[in-house]
Amino acid sequence: DMKVTQMPRYLIKRMGENVLLECGQDMSHETMYWYRQDPGLGLQLIYISYDVDSNSEGDIPKGYRVSRKKREHFSLILDSAKTNQTSVYFCASSRDSPNERLFFGHGTKLSVL
Amino acid sequence: QQQVRQSPQSLTVWEGETAILNCSYEDSTFDYFPWYWQFPRESPALLIAIRPVSNKKEDGRFTIFFNKREKKLSLHITDSQPGDSATYFCAATSGGNYKPTFGKGTSLVVHP
Numbered sequence: 346d347m348k349v350t351q352m353p354r355y356l357i358k359r360m361g362e363n364v365l366l367e368c369g370q371d372m373s374h375e376t377m378y379w380y381r382q383d384p385g386l387g388l389q390l391i392y393i394s395y396d397v398d399s400n401s402e403g404d405i406p407k408g409y410r411v412s413r414k415k416r417e418h419f420s421l422i423l424d425s426a427k428t429n430q431t432s433v434y435f436c437a438s439s440r441d442s443p444n445e446r447l448f449f450g451h452g453t454k455l456s457v458l
Numbered sequence: 459q460q461q462v463r464q465s466p467q468s469l470t471v472w473e474g475e476t477a478i479l480n481c482s483y484e485d486s487t488f489d490y491f492p493w494y495w496q497f498p499r500e501s502p503a504l505l506i507a508i509r510p511v512s513n514k515k516e517d518g519r520f521t522i523f524f525n526k527r528e529k530k531l532s533l534h535i536t537d538s539q540p541g542d543s544a545t546y547f548c549a550a551t552s553g554g555n556y557k558p559t560f561g562k563g564t565s566l567v568v569h570p
Binding site: 376378380385386387388389390393395401403404435444446447449450451452 | 467489490492494500501502503504507509547551553556557558559560561562563
């Protein structure tokens with residue numbers, strides 16, 4: 346069963362708190378991604394991971410960091426969350442090839458108050 | 459600078475009509491163009507994709523037309539159905555960097 350799983354589904358945090366979003370996949374995909382989606386802005390790439398401990402910044406990495414210690418898990422961390430980080434966050438994975446389809450998780454809706 | 463542009467931002471058609479969604483790009487190194495669709499409260503999923511070796515890709519009622527010279531592509535949905543109502547994202551990837559770039563999307567509504 347090919348699946349990308351995100352936890353939690355919904356999260357409410359106060360400004361200044363730390364946030365951990367977790368993502369797992371069962372397809373042994375090498376490449377994993379974190380995107381955020383805001384109304385009218387489409388999907389913006391935060392970070393990409395090519396494999397364990399091989400991460401690269403996307404288009405909007407400021408305020409975020411990531412961790413990938415196992416191929417099947419990819420975490421997104423917000424240290425001291427800000428209200429403008431309220432968004433829907435999608436994790437995705439793909440095979441290790443530049444032109445492969447992305448498989449998306451169901452998303453995490455984060456509200457920072 | 460926005461690398462992938464989509465138009466229109468929103469589109470409404472009647473059931474049975476052909477919907478045409480447009481996409482243009484800046485980077486001539488882009489060599490893979492997937493379209494994803496996203497239904498309300500769901501995650502994006504691959505609909506259809508094209509590589510520049512072809513200028514047309516068809517899958518049922520969905521067809522991509524690709525113009526490499528003008529750096530434009532379009533998604534045609536023939537015999538549109540209410541179930542096609544979704545947001546459609548055009549994306550592009552370059553073999554050099556693995557980083558898919560998404561357009562801002564076109565919201566399609568098909569009225570019965």
